[in-house]
Amino acid sequence: MxxxxxxxxxxxxxxxxxxxxxxxxxxxxxxxxxxxxxxxPAQPPARHLFSDAAEIEALRRNLLAWYDKCKRDLPWRTLAASEPDVDRRAYAVWVSEIMLQQTQVATVIDYYNRWMQKWPTLQALAEASLEEVNELWAGLGYYSRGKRLQEAARKVVSELAGRMPRTAEDLQKLLPGVGRYTAGAIASISYGQATGVVDGNVIRVLCRLRCIGADSSNPAVIDRLWDMANALVDRSRPGDFNQALMELGATVCVPKAPLCEQCPVKQHCRARRRVEKELALASQRLLGTCLPVPDVEDCSVGGCPFCPPATEPWDSSLGVTNFPRKAAKKQPRVAWTATCVLERRGRCGALEYLIVQRPSSGLLAGLWEFPSLPLALGLQEEKQREALADHLRAWTGWPVAAGGLRYVGEVIHIFSHIHQTYVVYSLPMDGDVTLDPALSPSRWVTEEEFHASAVSTAMKKVLKACKKQCGEQNGFGKGSKRKRGAKPGGASSCPTGTQLSLHAFLRAPSPQ
Incomplete structure (x- = not known):
């Protein structure tokens, strides 16, 4: 039998x-x-998997006990725990997860509190304008996230009767901008669905717990990590377990210099065990007692899909940070843009700046900026000036001369995939300039209004550079020496009321 x-x-x-x-x-x-x-698909050896039910239960218990004791006090966690209305609870979690994508927690907290104070419900967000959303989002980066969040909120209100989808599968299927991770986070935290999550922190923790040295961006590896996350998630406290796993990666199992001695699941960590084994072998080799005995922890499987490539040997100086291995980072493309800060004196004497709105799609969609023109790489500075002057003439109808543009300097801003250099000029205007609305919406703003508008961090850098050079040329700020690399331009547009000498006024721009 x-x-x-x-x-x-x-x-x-x-x-x-x-x-x-x-x-x-x-x-x-x-x-x-x-x-x-x-x-x-190739089945990884057992050492890379969680197959022992007793170990899984112990890991859940230890991780949740640590989380209950050590978790950070974050506003979205408070809302998720205290909000009785399931739709408002899901909305609160959703906003936090979208904001936290590729943005640090410390940066998000203030944005999150202001957002929830202004739009405490899906219905309130659905009624807001995109301009309002962009203004509040300005500075968070990846601006399309806020736009998609509002689009999805409007869909919930108009097509789903204000009721959030109740499962991870429906959240991902029905809401634009909600991917597999965000759907899993909302469903587990808000609805108690026993589904795992995989983000950068979870990838790092799982790869170290199970010595996964394969490329962690490989789709097949990611699928396996999702399987592991779904197997590990605690069935009675899925939301807390997922947050605990992410919290562990964010505060203890960090990318560099992890706090292994403080880890609540270190006894389950095969990367730590590997470090101990390598130290023991190094000691044996030093004493001349090393024996070629196979290690039960080794895969003993050629071409293991979860092991590091044979061309990348163990680096003892890295310890557990040998895991995870990442693919070589793709170099951002290089882009150059000529930008002009147009200035005028307003009715009350305050300095005002002309800003224009970007197209509704693409990079920084719908945000406001100083008039700008993309430049061809390697374009000579004289040609840059001429191109920008032509651009401004077409927009303003004013006879803008290339020599009248005052060179400010270069401002570098790194987007996720673009190394952007802004070549900054300024130009004083004696009267009003109204751009053709068919070209682009525009408006004059004071410095205070500029910072309150939906402008990118890059444009704030541009204005700061312009004001700094202006102050240095007039003896303000730290010293009066011109910044290295700054080139003289045309007439000064500094808002100081300082009159230029006749010699300076008639001086021709230096050849570029």
Missing amino acids: SQLRAAAAAARGLRRSRAVRSPEKSRKGAAPRGGGPAPA
Whole structure:
């Protein structure tokens, strides 16, 4: 009888192994070329997986106990724990997760509090204008996130009767801008759905817990990490468990100099065990007692899909930070833009600046900026001036001369995928300038109004550079020496009322 049971168990195991879905097939929805069956993905050795039920239970227990004791007091956690209305609770979590994408917690807190104070419900956000959303979002970066958040809120109000989807699958399917991670976070924290989450912090923790040295950006590896996260999540406290896993990666299992001695799950960490093994082997080699005995922790599997490539040996100086391995970062593309700060004196004597609105799609969509013109790489400075002057003449209708543009300097701003250099000029205007609305919406603003508008951090840098050079030329600020690399331009437009000498006024611009 026992032999029959063993045979039946083996058959069930075989059926399960054949039923493992192919990540590529599930994403593409089609079989590989040739019409044959999709090949099963390579199964990682057991050392890379969580297969011991007792260990999983112990890990959950230890991690949650640590989280209850050490978690940070964050406003979205307070709202999620205290808000009785499930839709408002889900909205509160949703806003936090969108803001936290590629933005540090310390930066998000103030933005989050102001957002929830202004738009405490989905309905309030749906009624806001995109201009208001951009103004509050300004400085958070990745501005399309705020736009998509509002679009999704309007869809919930207009098409879903104000009721948030209740599962991770529906959240991802029905709401624009909500991906697999955000959907899992909302569903587990707000609705108690037992679904895992995988973000950068979770990837790092899982890769170290199970010595995963393969490229963590590889889709097949990501799919395996999702399987692991779904297997680990605590069924009774899924939201807390997911937050605990992310909290561990954010505060203890950090990218560099992790606090391994403070880790609540260090006894489950195979990367730590690997470090200890390597130290012991190094000590044995030093004493001349090292024996070639195979280690039970080693894969012993050639071409393991979770192990580091053979070309990347263990670096003892890195310790557990040998994991995870990341693909080489793609270099950002280089872009140059000529930007002009147009100035005038307003009715009350205050200095005002002309800003124009960017297109409603693309980089920094809908934000306001100083009149700007993309430049071809390697363009000579004289040609840059002429191109910008032509651009301003077409916009303003004023006879803008290239020599009248005062060179301010270069401002560098790094976007996620663009290394952007702004070549900054300024130009004083004696009267009003109204741009053709068909070209771009525009308005004159004071410095206070400028900072309250939906302007990017890059444009704030531009204005700061302009004001700094102006102050230095008039003896303000730290010293009066001109910044190295600054080039003289045309007439000064500094808002100081200082009159230029006749010599300076008639002096021709220096050749560029």
